[in-house]
Amino acid sequence: MTGLGALAVGAAPLAGGLLLGGMAGKGNSSVADLRAVITSELELLQQLPEAEVARRAALKRMIGEHVDALLVAQEKSREFQSRTRYFTEEGHWRDIVLFVTILLFAVIAWHADHHRPVWLPLFIATLVVAVITAVAVVRGFLTSIRADEGDNDLRDGDNDPKRLS
Numbered sequence: 001m002t003g004l005g006a007l008a009v010g011a012a013p014l015a016g017g018l019l020l021g022g023m024a025g026k027g028n029s030s031v032a033d034l035r036a037v038i039t040s041e042l043e044l045l046q047q048l049p050e051a052e053v054a055r056r057a058a059l060k061r062m063i064g065e066h067v068d069a070l071l072v073a074q075e076k077s078r079e080f081q082s083r084t085r086y087f088t089e090e091g092h093w094r095d096i097v098l099f100v101t102i103l104l105f106a107v108i109a110w111h112a113d114h115h116r117p118v119w120l121p122l123f124i125a126t127l128v129v130a131v132i133t134a135v136a137v138v139r140g141f142l143t144s145i146r147a148d149e150g151d152n153d154l155r156d157g158d159n160d161p162k163r164l165s
Helices: 004-024 029-047 053-083 092-110 119-149
Strands: none
Touching (some): 029 053, 092 119
16 A cells, blocks of 8 residues: 555544544633632732732732733633634534545545455445535535624624613
């Protein structure tokens, strides 16, 4: 197996590792850690005597910086979620993974011995399934784009028609 088939076989474990790593790193643990730090700093501020004005001011300034960092992290998280919404909603990521897997299988099947009697039906079935999954991926992507266009940021509740009236 040379060329593209060897590349596909070599890339399969790497692709699996990337998917596993992406799923493992899904949460945003730094935001939770920052909240714990802010909570502990607020407790420390309550324990400091009123006479230590300089320390209290420095600690308040530090708490303010951490709150600002928390707000920035939340905004970045919200932007990332809106950009990757297609992959996380309704199982679209599974369609993409299935399509990539079928393409890799087609490459490997192409480099198999063509003189076997089952090669042609197997390759045709692989191509048919690849087309079906490609249609599912494109349809889901277009549905996601249409949903984003009609969204107008009503997810936040700021422009909720029920609240505006």
